[in-house]
Amino acid sequence: MERLLFRRWSGLPLSLIAAASLCAQTPNQPIVAVEGCGQGINFETGHYQIGTATITDPFDFLYWIRGKASTTQTQLAALLNNKPFTYQLAISDAISLIEQQRFLPDNAVGFRASVIFAAATNCHQNPNTLDLKYQIYSTVPPKILSATPESQVQARQSPQDTAGLTQGGSAFHFTPAGGYNAAERWYGGGNLQVTKRIAAFPLFDTLSAEGRGSSTMREINLALAGSAEPLGPIEHMDWRLNYLQADNPADTSELRRTLLSGQYSAATRPFAGGNLTARFGASIEGGNLHSNFPTAQLAVNTVPGAEYGALRFYGGLASRLSHNVFSASYGLELGSIGPAQQIDWRKHIVDVVDDFWIPLRPHYQLDVDARFTAGKIQVPGSIPATERFFGGNQETFFVPGDSWQIRASPYIRAIPANRFQFTSQGAGAQSFASANLTIAAPVKAWPLVPTVVEREAGPLLDGQITSATSVLQNHYAMSSPGFQQVLQLLEPLQNALTALRTALTSVQADVPAPTFTNCNNKLLGANFNLTMARRKMAAPKRDDTLYGSALAPLSDIPQVVTACVDQLIPQGATAPGFQQIRDSVAQADRLRGQMKQLSDAIQPAAAARAADETRFVRRTINTLLRDMNVLSIGPVAVFDVAHIGPTGPGIDGMRYGPGGGLRLSIASMVTFTSGYAWNINRQPGEGPGAVFFEIGIRDLFH
Amino acid sequence: MASNSQSAGSTPGSDSTIAIKVSFELNTPDGLRRVQFGLEKDFTGTDIIWKIHFQLWERSVRTATYVDPIVSLDVQVNPQLNQRAQQATSGLTPAQTAHATGPAADAAKAAKQGELPVEVANDQIQGTLQQN
Numbered sequence: 149m150e151r152l153l154f155r156r157w158s159g160l161p162l163s164l165i166a167a168a169s170l171c172a173q174t175p176n177q178p179i180v181a182v183e184g185c186g187q188g189i190n191f192e193t194g195h196y197q198i199g200t201a202t203i204t205d206p207f208d209f210l211y212w213i214r215g216k217a218s219t220t221q222t223q224l225a226a227l228l229n230n231k232p233f234t235y236q237l238a239i240s241d242a243i244s245l246i247e248q249q250r251f252l253p254d255n256a257v258g259f260r261a262s263v264i265f266a267a268a269t270n271c272h273q274n275p276n277t278l279d280l281k282y283q284i285y286s287t288v289p290p291k292i293l294s295a296t297p298e299s300q301v302q303a304r305q306s307p308q309d310t311a312g313l314t315q316g317g318s319a320f321h322f323t324p325a326g327g328y329n330a331a332e333r334w335y336g337g338g339n340l341q342v343t344k345r346i347a348a349f350p351l352f353d354t355l356s357a358e359g360r361g362s363s364t365m366r367e368i369n370l371a372l373a374g375s376a377e378p379l380g381p382i383e384h385m386d387w388r389l390n391y392l393q394a395d396n397p398a399d400t401s402e403l404r405r406t407l408l409s410g411q412y413s414a415a416t417r418p419f420a421g422g423n424l425t426a427r428f429g430a431s432i433e434g435g436n437l438h439s440n441f442p443t444a445q446l447a448v449n450t451v452p453g454a455e456y457g458a459l460r461f462y463g464g465l466a467s468r469l470s471h472n473v474f475s476a477s478y479g480l481e482l483g484s485i486g487p488a489q490q491i492d493w494r495k496h497i498v499d500v501v502d503d504f505w506i507p508l509r510p511h512y513q514l515d516v517d518a519r520f521t522a523g524k525i526q527v528p529g530s531i532p533a534t535e536r537f538f539g540g541n542q543e544t545f546f547v548p549g550d551s552w553q554i555r556a557s558p559y560i561r562a563i564p565a566n567r568f569q570f571t572s573q574g575a576g577a578q579s580f581a582s583a584n585l586t587i588a589a590p591v592k593a594w595p596l597v598p599t600v601v602e603r604e605a606g607p608l609l610d611g612q613i614t615s616a617t618s619v620l621q622n623h624y625a626m627s628s629p630g631f632q633q634v635l636q637l638l639e640p641l642q643n644a645l646t647a648l649r650t651a652l653t654s655v656q657a658d659v660p661a662p663t664f665t666n667c668n669n670k671l672l673g674a675n676f677n678l679t680m681a682r683r684k685m686a687a688p689k690r691d692d693t694l695y696g697s698a699l700a701p702l703s704d705i706p707q708v709v710t711a712c713v714d715q716l717i718p719q720g721a722t723a724p725g726f727q728q729i730r731d732s733v734a735q736a737d738r739l740r741g742q743m744k745q746l747s748d749a750i751q752p753a754a755a756a757r758a759a760d761e762t763r764f765v766r767r768t769i770n771t772l773l774r775d776m777n778v779l780s781i782g783p784v785a786v787f788d789v790a791h792i793g794p795t796g797p798g799i800d801g802m803r804y805g806p807g808g809g810l811r812l813s814i815a816s817m818v819t820f821t822s823g824y825a826w827n828i829n830r831q832p833g834e835g836p837g838a839v840f841f842e843i844g845i846r847d848l849f850h
Numbered sequence: 851m852a853s854n855s856q857s858a859g860s861t862p863g864s865d866s867t868i869a870i871k872v873s874f875e876l877n878t879p880d881g882l883r884r885v886q887f888g889l890e891k892d893f894t895g896t897d898i899i900w901k902i903h904f905q906l907w908e909r910s911v912r913t914a915t916y917v918d919p920i921v922s923l924d925v926q927v928n929p930q931l932n933q934r935a936q937q938a939t940s941g942l943t944p945a946q947t948a949h950a951t952g953p954a955a956d957a958a959k960a961a962k963q964g965e966l967p968v969e970v971a972n973d974q975i976q977g978t979l980q981q982n
Contacts, residue, residue, distance in 0.1 A: 185865050235892065263873075267867045611939060612874055615942040618942055618944040670973075673953075677952075691878065691883070693951050693955065695952065696953055703977060
């Protein structure tokens with residue numbers, strides 16, 4: 149950790165210099181060489197000797213980034229250490245060597261940003277020596293789902309995933325987990341994931357095996373998952389086959405589930421000014437649900453156990469503003485324990501999440517996580533007890549997987565898992581509502597990207613998103629009907645240039661050779677682009693590069709005008725060849741004017757659409773740079789209100805649970821949250837409160 | 851290392867940036883062409899030199915892996931375009947990305963295959979910065 153912190157701060161002087169250098173656009177100013185590394189010293193003509201070269205990356209807490217940095221450091225040492233300084237060596241050769249290491253995973257699509265700073269440091273004279281420092285800032289932010297609360301949790305707990313850097317490491321991921329609650333006792337387990345797409349088995353790219361166990365419970369979850377990012381209105385879709393076997397305590401009984409499920413979900417491209425994205429999905433499942441509640445403890449429409457089948461449909465909206473992530477989801481479950489066409493129960497879930505954070509100062513923010521969840525079960529037939537609502541301090545979700553978590557039971561941290569369940573009908577609630585508030589603020593935080601560095605590297609990384617937005621804008625502009633009219637101008641434009649070439653040949657002997665060559669080269673370039681555009685236009689499948697080729701005349705023709713008319717035609721020349729040049733260039737320029745009008749007309753809609761699509765990504769990257777910490781520690785305050793029903797005489801369904809604790813988070817390594825919540829309105833048989841204790845250790849293979 | 855060789859009486863000074871490189875990787879939405887457009891600002895004494903590092907990858911289907919770039923060119927930017935290069939570090943405009951992935955990439959490829967003079971290809975690559 150000490151090394152980590154040292155690295156954070158060692159970047160500051162370099163960044164300050166980079167700030168002055170890159171942003172000020174320093175003109176060529178004479179600088180007097182002084183002791184130290186003053187800007188403007190020519191280290192090569194000053195015969196400086198290189199001492200050592202070092203390389204840093206803010207994500208070098210990751211196993212695979214650290215490995216690459218270490219390898220590169222060794223290679224840089226061999227290349228540079230104790231060698232006479234030359235700019236070729238220190239810039240071209242060294243940066244080339246760094247880039248060969250590919251600090252970014254090669255995901256082939258999406259956004260990639262990379263910034264390298266190289267600086268001389270520790271400069272001394274007599275003898276003239278210096279050290280070299282190289283700093284890398286790189287990111288491949290996933291474009292999908294960055295509007296959701298799940299992505300915000302990911303950014304907070306695992307910034308390397310948000311930066312798109314996880315996928316560059318090992319295909320194997322193992323994340324140990326552990327914790328304590330009064331119902332489940334001390335538990336341990338972990339999640340093993342293998343992320344590799346096999347050519348012969350392209351439908352799935354992730355295999356995961358997750359388990360938790362203690363003296364009172366066990367859970368095993370096996371899943372095969374796949375995903376895709378199509379080009380249409382659906383931005384992302386994923387699917388999953390899931391096997392679950394679970395045995396959880398519920399007061400004096402146990403809830404046992406064995407089931408197999410298949411699910412599909414999708415997210416749309418952002419809409420409503422880029423501020424909303426919609427998600428929807430469905431799943432089918434079947435298996436066994438059992439409990440050992442005596443029938444007398446259950447409602448009349450409830451059975452202790454049964455084989456079952458269920459269909460689930462779910463949908464929702466999500467949004468991300470600069471300091472706020474919001475989502476609302478609705479889920480409907482249709483279940484049956486009889487013939488498949490019979491609906492024995494209908495379960496409705498509404499889950500609303502609003503997480504916002506108020507910056508107190510850079511990298512110190514007040515995090516407020518608010519969540520409201522409600523559910524209701526209608527039972528025209530019979531329902532297994534396990535399907536009713538059992539609440540407490542363990543979250544359960546409507547569908548498996550991490551990408552979309554719809555909470556499906558009353559959550560109250562003051563009551564141990566599954567013990568908030570007794571109603572006037574017996575065990576398991578038929579309706580519930582819970583509201584949860586968590587407020588946290590670090591008292592000490594070490595930023596992932598130091599503030600000064602963020603100020604300088606941030607705009608450069610943001611530039612990559614600007615570039616990616618530009619690529620999208622071109623794609624949408626090319627798809628618009630107006631672009632077809634642009635294509636119709638290509639042939640007449642090329643005809644005009646052919647006429648120009650003929651005229652130019654006729655005057656070749658009358659103009660100086662360099663002037664002729666310059667015009668000829670401009671004409672050659674313009675004609676080449678038109679030829680390529682027409683070739684791409686005629687191809688059975690048009691590729692995206694047609695757009696740039698087709699619009700190349702917008703910049704090519706003015707250059708032809710300058711080179712072939714302004715610079716080539718002598719003043720007062722009246723020979724027929726020169727007049728032909730003037731005429732054909734004028735014709736080309738007229739056509740270019742029409743092309744410009746058409747192009748300008750299709751840009752606004754395409755620009756708006758592209759900006760909408762990248763708005764969430766930009767906000768996510770800003771959060772990563774400005775708010776995320778590599779290490780933080782601070783207090784947590786919680787307040788829960790939950791109600792279950794039906795209630796009756798002597799059965800109060802309302803509980804309140806204020807509490808507090810401590811949260812320690814080390815990005816990529818561990819999150820430790822511990823505290824105590826009081827059960828204010830405790831009922832007979834319930835404890836005064838509950839300890840919550842969770843330790844989440846990060847992926848050990850990174 | 852250097853600190854060990856510090857002469858008596860000398861004091862360590864501030865750092866001096868010698869290069870900043872920003873790499874824009876442009877992937878066409880159809881996933882068939884990738885252009886890496888690197889802008890490098892070198893500080894050689896009092897001189898500032900801008901360079902473009904241009905690399906092009908192509909593949910026939912999205913599922914194939916990009917291997918080595920089919921074209922890799924380094925172009926020293928005409929000093930008249932230094933201001934444009936500076937602006938481009940804040941992100942490429944739609945016209946610039948269209949030019950980089952289309953005409954500049956086509957020209958670089960054609961020059962490598964001997965179908966276009968190298969100076970015309972270099973002109974097209976630098977032309978990326980001239981787009982509005």
